[in-house]
Amino acid sequence: MALERTxxxxxxxxxxxxxxxxxxxxxxxxxxxxxxxxxxxxxxAEAEGFYAEHRGRGFFDELVTFMSRSPILVMALEREDAVAKYREVIGATDPAKAAAGTIRKLYGANVGENAVHGSDKPATAAREIAYFFAGYEVAPSATA
Known part of the structure; x- marks a missing residue:
């Protein structure tokens, strides 16, 4: 399986x-x-740009306000099957429904304040990484 980023x-x-x-x-x-x-x-404006696909949905304003209220930590992560594995590790969007031991279960409070965001598919991950990082800022993958 090939390395993937999220x-x-x-x-x-x-x-x-x-x-x-x-x-x-x-x-x-x-x-x-x-x-x-x-x-x-x-x-x-940056939060609105990142979450543009949600514009017009009922939670958009609350989401943008939340994401711009204080600092965040953004990371480009890599491993085999990164998107699916990350989603498994973070758990369900609603911390109350997340599996025990997942990041959202451990650190999230509710659906709106659930500690972490993760890409939903590889194509989205590529777009999202590019939103926050210039190409030169992302370390190249290790070569065999």
């Missing part, structure tokens, strides 16, 4: 609770390699 965002709620380090450590324990990482504070 975007991870540690959201404002987890950053405010100082759980980013524990989340990054967990991801590394799960076999992810951090290829790029930065701490940023999104403007409202």
């Amino acid at each position: 975007l991870s965002i540690i959201k404002p709620d987890a950053m405010e609770k100082n759980t980013a380090g524990a989340i990054v450590a967990r991801l590394e324990q799960e076999g992810f390699t951090v290829k790029a990482m930065k701490r940023i504070h999104l403007t409202r």
Whole structure:
């Protein structure tokens, strides 16, 4: 199986609770390699741009307000089957429904403040990584 990349965002709620380090450590324990990482504070316009596909949906304004309220940690992660594995490790969107031991179960409070964002498919991951990182900012994959 080939290496794949996914975007991870540690959201404002987890950053405010100082759980980013524990989340990054967990991801590394799960076999992810951090290829790029930065701490940023999104403007409202940047959050709107990132979540543009949700514009017009009932939760859009709340989501954009939340994502721009305080800093986030964005990472480009790599491993085999990265998108699916990341989604498995973070758990269901609603922490109350997430499996025991998943990141959202451990660190999320509710559907809106659920600690992390993850790409839903490889094509989305590529677009999302490019939204936050210039090509030169992402470390190349190891070659055999």
